[in-house]
Amino acid sequence: MKKHWEVLVVDDEPVMRESLAAWLAEDGYTVDTAESGREAVTRAAAKDYAIYFVDLKMPPGLDGIETMMEIRRLHADASVIIMTAYATVDTAITAMKEGAQEYIVKPCNPEEISLLVGRIIKVKNLQRENLILRKKLAKQYSFHDILSKNPKMIEIFDLVREIASLRSTVLIQGGSGTGKELVARAIHFSGDRASKPFVAVSCAALAENLLESELFGHERGAFTGAVERKRGKFEMADGGTLLLDEIGDISPKLQVDLLRVLQERKFFRVGGNEEISVDVRVIAASRVNLQEAVAAGTFRDDLFYRLNVINIHLPSLRERREDIPLLASAFVERLSHELGKAASELSEGALRVLVDHDWPGNVRELENAVERALVTSKGHVLDEDDFAFLRREAGHGNGWAAPDNMSLDEIERQVIMATLNRTAGNVKEAAAALGIDRSTLYDRMKRYGMSRTGVE
Amino acid sequence: MKAIRLVRVGDPSPDLVDALVVPLAEEFGVPCSIDVRRIDPLFAMHPERQQAHSSQLLAEILRDDGGGDHLLGVTSLDLYIPILTFVFGEAQMEGHCAIVSYHRLRQEIYGLPHDGELLESRLVKEAVHELGHTLGLRHCEDWECVMASSHAVEGIDLKGWEFCPACRTIVDQERTVSAL
Numbered sequence: 001m002k003k004h005w006e007v008l009v010v011d012d013e014p015v016m017r018e019s020l021a022a023w024l025a026e027d028g029y030t031v032d033t034a035e036s037g038r039e040a041v042t043r044a045a046a047k048d049y050a051i052y053f054v055d056l057k058m059p060p061g062l063d064g065i066e067t068m069m070e071i072r073r074l075h076a077d078a079s080v081i082i083m084t085a086y087a088t089v090d091t092a093i094t095a096m097k098e099g100a101q102e103y104i105v106k107p108c109n110p111e112e113i114s115l116l117v118g119r120i121i122k123v124k125n126l127q128r129e130n131l132i133l134r135k136k137l138a139k140q141y142s143f144h145d146i147l148s149k150n151p152k153m154i155e156i157f158d159l160v161r162e163i164a165s166l167r168s169t170v171l172i173q174g175g176s177g178t179g180k181e182l183v184a185r186a187i188h189f190s191g192d193r194a195s196k197p198f199v200a201v202s203c204a205a206l207a208e209n210l211l212e213s214e215l216f217g218h219e220r221g222a223f224t225g226a227v228e229r230k231r232g233k234f235e236m237a238d239g240g241t242l243l244l245d246e247i248g249d250i251s252p253k254l255q256v257d258l259l260r261v262l263q264e265r266k267f268f269r270v271g272g273n274e275e276i277s278v279d280v281r282v283i284a285a286s287r288v289n290l291q292e293a294v295a296a297g298t299f300r301d302d303l304f305y306r307l308n309v310i311n312i313h314l315p316s317l318r319e320r321r322e323d324i325p326l327l328a329s330a331f332v333e334r335l336s337h338e339l340g341k342a343a344s345e346l347s348e349g350a351l352r353v354l355v356d357h358d359w360p361g362n363v364r365e366l367e368n369a370v371e372r373a374l375v376t377s378k379g380h381v382l383d384e385d386d387f388a389f390l391r392r393e394a395g396h397g398n399g400w401a402a403p404d405n406m407s408l409d410e411i412e413r414q415v416i417m418a419t420l421n422r423t424a425g426n427v428k429e430a431a432a433a434l435g436i437d438r439s440t441l442y443d444r445m446k447r448y449g450m451s452r453t454g455v456e
Numbered sequence: 457m458k459a460i461r462l463v464r465v466g467d468p469s470p471d472l473v474d475a476l477v478v479p480l481a482e483e484f485g486v487p488c489s490i491d492v493r494r495i496d497p498l499f500a501m502h503p504e505r506q507q508a509h510s511s512q513l514l515a516e517i518l519r520d521d522g523g524g525d526h527l528l529g530v531t532s533l534d535l536y537i538p539i540l541t542f543v544f545g546e547a548q549m550e551g552h553c554a555i556v557s558y559h560r561l562r563q564e565i566y567g568l569p570h571d572g573e574l575l576e577s578r579l580v581k582e583a584v585h586e587l588g589h590t591l592g593l594r595h596c597e598d599w600e601c602v603m604a605s606s607h608a609v610e611g612i613d614l615k616g617w618e619f620c621p622a623c624r625t626i627v628d629q630e631r632t633v634s635a636l
């Protein structure tokens with residue numbers, strides 16, 4: 001009872017059709033029949049069969065070869081066995097050239113046909129086992145769409161399960177593309193708020209006043225352009241979870257407003273005087289290290305403490321290289337389907353390139369790389385050449401060359417100057433970026449004769 | 457399955473038909489007897505192939521609804537279905553009719569001297585096999601099981617008369633169900 005393969009028998013002669021169908025049924029296959037090429041194509045469109053037996057000589061319109069070609073248009077890997085009554089070399093050659101897996105001459109020796117079918121099924125079985133194995137593997141390491149077998153990540157999965165049903169705020173920190181939003185979703189969907197809304201806002205994208213109305217909503221006429229009353233994200237997320245992404249980017253004024261909502265669970269719409277109460281679990285995410293921002297004075301410590309009740313730090317992809325093959329295969333499987341590409345596997349060479357790459361953009365960058373490779377790929381296997389662009393990019397990125405005849409002092413002077421220019425003279429920020437404390441930075445600035453805005 | 461009735465198709469050797477009765481009764485645990493009906497196979501003969509169309513013979517046997525009995529046609533004729541050069545037998549899957557031929561079970565076909573005992577044992581295996589199909593059994597992966605598929609006598613000689621434990625369970629279930 002281990003076979004569940006489905007076979008389609010296509011023949012316009014009822015006797016032929018039925019007798020082959022009955023014979024295959026004894027062998028344990030589930031058999032469908034079609035009395036014309038048209039019907040065969042309709043059936044093939046509804047589902048893919050393991051094997052198609054197609055009679056060569058059928059009425060004009062859709063003969064055997066044309067039927068086979070239509071089926072292969074639907075399922076590129078379809079196994080088609082062409083049945084012919086006369087063994088002319090010509091028809092056999094045509095059939096094979098057009099992609100028939102095999103052809104048989106009627107009447108056919110039962111042993112021959114049995115071996116033929118057995119051989120095709122054996123290959124299909126292997127393919128299916130591979131697929132099942134891969135799916136099982138993916139499932140085993142999957143937690144709400146996050147794939148990992150890295151111990152740190154598995155610890156995070158456990159933590160997420162534990163805290164899912166609490167109302168405490170969560171702060172998720174990690175580089176860009178490490179999957180902060182996925183973790184936030186996992187928290188929401190594994191807890192008892194799962195049936196309520198999950199709302200995400202990126203605080204980076206919007207100007208202060210826009211973000212304010214985005215979060216808290218506004219009353220009609222609150223400001224120019226506020227032609228209608230609008231509900232904010234806090235109201236939309238009532239009963240559920242609100243993800244504030246890139247929280248490190250919000251202005252000091254909004255930091256105060258947010259603090260108030262977290263403390264009192266109440267707020268006013270912009271331009272409104274009715275106080276609104278909500279039950280929202282807040283999850284904040286940040287790409288920059290908020291603790292450092294607090295130390296640098298750009299982020300309120302009281303807000304940080306409120307957000308940081310549960311802290312999750314997501315490792316970079318570099319820190320979980322063992323996940324790269326798992327993630328890459330999952331992306332190939334999903335994206336090849338979406339892009340309509342045949343590639344379903346990564347060669348060992350390709351995997352080596354991927355595992356060795358540094359992935360500054362983390363999992364998202366890996367996904368983009370797989371997509372880019374798939375778009376230009378031709379065959380069934382993605383190999384290292386398909387990922388050649390990674391090497392070129394890495395070459396540019398790491399290709400920092402020391403300038404000729406430059407002393408260490410001069411290099412240091414230039415780096416400090418460039419950093420101060422970038423922070424518009426903000427010494428606190430520049431010191432944080434350079435990884436030294438403020439007094440050290442002042443020392444150096446004095447040594448190189450610099451003011452806050454650059455060289456004197 | 458209440459009982460098994462053997463329907464002679466054409467003019468099979470009485471000794472061979474006789475030889476089926478006791479083994480089939482024992483294997484299926486129901487009475488087995490030779491039916492009074494005999495089918496004239498002429499209508500199913502293919503003039504060029506000199507073979508009888510087994511599906512057509514099966515259809516003829518099927519005209520008797522059996523009344524709870526399973527019917528097994530036995531013939532000395534070479535059987536075929538249009539797509540294949542020959543078949544040893546054919547069964548109505550989960551039905552009540554089957555047919556079996558001993559034409560190609562004879563050593564003489566392969567240029568070897570007659571072996572009555574071997575022929576009898578091959579015929580019993582094929583009869584059990586086809587009746588197994590009428591109980592809904594499909595080909596079995598266990599090569600020693602009587603339900604293993606065999607397209608050559610070598611394969612038939614390799615397997616036993618009996619059902620493997622898995623197939624046996626289904627046969628026994630069928631029997632209990634119809635006994636109720």
Ligand SMILES: [Zn+2]
Nearest residue numbers: 026585589605
């Ligand atoms: Zn069989």
Ligand SMILES: [Zn+2]
Nearest residue numbers: 596601620623
């Ligand atoms: Zn078995």
